[in-house]
Amino acid sequence: MCGIVGLFLKDPALEPALGEMLAGMLVTMTDRGPDSAGLALYGPQENGVAKITVQSDDPAAFEGLDTALAEALGGPVALSAAGSHAVLRLDAARAGEAPAALASLRPGMRITSRGETIEIYKEVGLPADVAARFGVAGMAGTHGIGHTRMATESAVTTRGAHPFSTAPDQCLVHNGSLSNHHNLRRQLARAGVAVETENDSEVAAAYLTWRMQEGASLGDALEQALDDLDGFFTFVVGTRDGFGVVRDPIACKPAVMAETDAYVAFGSEYRALVDLPGIEAARVWEPEPATVYFWTR
């Protein structure tokens, strides 16, 4: 049960302000989710570079990680830390080996995202504190998704915070409560897809990843989710170049969208959108039930 915000920029002139706009939207959704907050930001693509965002309860664990990982992978690694998270930049060709190397170098460290453009920051605490801790307001990018969480049936932890990323450059946030996620989790496990937390939303993220691994487009995967996921949901999903929204057929969980020539924005409530430029003239609407909305760059 939660608050969601999302912003997909069409106008490159707004890209330097993505973090600032998204952080502001996130903070207005504090009441809907005071337990934890998280953001996925899609930054500019850097040719041949892969990014891995890692989280550690003890930031001292970041010290020397770049050199140790560079040695393990046999190529250069750059590290930039912000609070409990750090972004590792490395040669995209070596990115596949990085998770295993990280697990052996820093067993307690968690990967929150990997890919070419995505960075995910999430923590327990109030959205304003979380956004400030990572300096989100200063971040640039093309699109981003934020989430404030009121935990329903799983623990209030960093791992349980949204967004969930189960494949490179993919992420999902969820407002609602799924009612068949235990069965789905077992089904995914048999198909070799691991779900790390007890959170129902991560199962949804893993489900979409699995469908796409099987060859579906994100749009098709979302259509299939309407058949296979039971319960209440509003999902907002991100990919390297795309941004999607889908609500369950009952569509009780709130959703407001706004579109102008400059952006597409999503909020659980209209309040989240009020500071966006040109909102007064934007097309504002509620996404229809059981309908997939998708934008690509």
Next chain:
Amino acid sequence: MQTLDLAQSDLRTLNATLQTAATAGGNETAWEVVNPRGAHALAVGLDGPLSVTVRGSTGYYCAGMNKQATVQVAGSAGPGVAENMMSGTVVVEGDASQYAGATGRGGLLVVKGNASSRCGISMKGIDIVVFGNVGHMSAFMAQAGTLVVLGDAGEALGDSLYEARLFVRGSVRSLGADCVEKEMRPEHHALLADLLERAGAPAAPEEFRRYGSARRLYNFDIDNASAY
């Protein structure tokens, strides 16, 4: 006209001021609220002949449980606008989110844009006029009152309804369980003409179709089990 600025005062002060002004009576009956910025529970629980204009869009439950007052939203309204209204008038210049006029027992709700899902859910006597479209499950379990839609209705209109009267000018994507089209008789034209006039709605009664309860769900029957 007195102005309340939500950028300057908090919600509690705003509502307490309006509630007191409504019940106290007096000459100052015109109020405006500025900088609503999607705030929830604005101008709720009023009980008196006040006239309140909200300049901007609101969050959940604007004008909730209204009695006697006239509340105008010069913007769009979030979920549950005018929920459980008893009397008075609420006008939304833009769109209304889900549950508009939910469980309302009296008064008039006018939505000049579209209303989304569950418009008039469980309505109990309120009159609702929507200039645009309404979303799915509108007038679900509606007991009494009138819902008028100048545009189109979404899926499952009037599901499980009791005695509420539904009029739609455009298309109906599907009717809910126990909701059927009914004949438009002179009394329905008269009712509609009055309501359209009071709402200032640009439409004529002849353009509408009427829907109501088939009354098959009124007493349990196993042969209707698929509808339960």
Next chain:
Amino acid sequence: MSDDTPPRARTVPVQSATFSPEINAEIRRAAETGIYDIRGGGAKRRVPHFDDLLFLGASISRYPLEGYRERCDTNVALGTRHATKPLELDIPITIAGMSFGALSGPAKEALGRGATMAGTSTTTGDGGMTEEERGHSRQLVYQYLPSRYGMDPDDLRRADAIEIVVGQGAKPGGGGMLLGQKISDRVAEMRTLPKGVDQRSACRHPDWTGPDDLEIKILELREITGWEKPIYLKIGGTRPYYDTALAVKAGADVVVIDGMQGGTAATQDVFIEHVGLPTLACIRPAVQALQDLGVHREVQLVVSGGIRTGADVAKALALGADAVSIGSAAMIALGDNDPKWEAEYQALGTTAGAYDDWHEGRDPAGITTQDPALAARLDPEAAARRLRNYLKVMTLEAQTIARACGHNHLHNLEPEDLCAVTMEAAAMARVPLAGTDWWPGKPGGGL
């Protein structure tokens, strides 16, 4: 020779435990009528309950208080978290929500009068607030239900507390069905329904879904009532840890948890008997949630569903509840299922103690009916005195136990005052099996 032949050994007829006479009768009834069984009341099956717990009275290691002399207080305040006017009750036993419609006017009046005499609160139900109950209840809790039948902001303002009903123990996740027979003129008017038709209640509220929306609904209710009234949240016992935590996060002042023995006016028997947790199993997870959030005693916990005696009250409080609520027991105190009506119960095909067709409106005791002749059988003043007496007895019983355990206030009872006589109760109540220091699931393992 034939006379000397021993009788041939034969099998005796055996009734199936699976296909018992009751089950077979129900199969035949369903086949005949094509409708599931609708009834009133709560779960009738045996489930682990407070009877499976015992108190450890004081002796040498603890010192008891002298009965009738040394004080043992019983008062409780409900709604101290956000409301400016919490309910101050003399006893920690409240009357649960029961609707006018399900109950007759005189029965509602008797509940109000009896509760007021005993210094406690009573509660409205589906269908709104009647003058009888408002007039005769010093402290009245107004239920805010999915159906919103009779929902009126004036009643909201003249209530002493508001109880948002998310669910009830008899049917968590379900709505009710009041058959047309009980929709009399007055009930029909209060609920804005045609007379004599089935009343179907929704299972979700019409204008919010989930705790994030609920937080905004609570804000609206507080804004309408000037932040004076305590806001209770009533839930059916199913996932008490998470549901209690979310009630707190959504802003409730009081959490009411109703176990599966809790009654209802009318719903499907399959729902009553097969959905929900026994009351005993609800309390510790709910208290755990309150403790984890640091609000135990700040957000009060009221437990209901099968509370019958002062011992039940004391046990619920010892496990961490702040108060209990009674519905079925209050009806019995008024006169429901009294053997003096046995001939009439027989005529209805049942017997005193088993009558549960409350939805049919033919209650010989005149309580669960809208028939004026039957309703006139209940003298509201006499019935109120019976309820008052019963509430007083329960309170005295609970005090007796608390004193024996050395406590000068009922709220000082604690889980360590208890032991369990069955493994099931030990596991559910998280108190040791009698004579051991172990319960199933105890952290850290066994002896």
